[in-house]
Amino acid sequence: MAGGITQTEYWNGEVGTRWARNQAVLDAVFAPLTEALFARAGLRSGASVLDIGCGSGATTLEAARRVGAAGRVTGADISAPLLAVARGRGGEAPGGAPVTFLEADVEQADLGSFDAALSRFGVMFFPESPRAFGNIRRMLRPGGQLTFLCWRSLPENLWVQVPREAVIPLLPEVPPPPAPDTPGPFRFADAEALGALLRSAGFGTVACEPVDRDVVLGRGETDAEAAGAAAHVALNLGPSSHLVRQAEPDLRARAEAAVTEALRRHASGGTVALRAACWLVQAG
């Protein structure tokens, strides 16, 4: 549940629509992390690949390019608006593997068998993680590897923490931290617990490597313009956006001003870049 609604409702509602509208922005922000994901996944030519929580399909299409025409790639997600964007990009992988986008809950659906599975931030939202990772394990052929990115802790992720710290003092009350082991972006910050979870789901080997990258939240002709663009990303798309999602226009305007000012302090040469801290996980 996210704020009293199911994950399916969440990713098919306003959040999914907003992500869908901003697909290009998000793909640009995540680009350095995507590179790390594929470098680690080491997809071989001709492989069949499952992209878990594929969203608007950037990583699905990149997988298709990497495995080539002899491969096969399936992107699975529960969000109809994000899948609509993904399907609309179908022609973006010339010479690549055929791609299928499926509306499916990876926690329980049987989507066939695959040589590899991957995910860019799509595995932290299962209501029952042991069941979901067990299901993913079953869909992997012998020797198949699951490779995914998830966030480390909130304080390590300055791209989320800096806007959050600017907004919190404006709110009538500080939002409570999420209950442990519930769907959410920082759920797998504890690598030891994550490793134990993956092993209990049937994975024999698990490696969690820290990956830190500066992600570009905004660019502009001036630092002020870059900070404005970065504030838009932080307040509409990033994990701090829930703080002001239901806010009255006045509070929202004050939050935008405060976040822009905070991000302006991190702008240089027309770019706002802040550290993103992830686990790059591989399990087989």
Ligand SMILES: C[S@@+](CC[C@H](N)C(=O)[O-])C[C@H]1O[C@@H](n2cnc3c(N)ncnc32)[C@H](O)[C@@H]1O
């Ligand atoms: C943070 S977004 C990441 C999307 C995409 N991988 C990207 O990097 O742009 C998380 C995605 O996981 C999807 N998701 C959440 N629970 C899911 C489930 N049980 N099965 C499949 N997809 C799920 C959401 O709909 C959403 O698209």
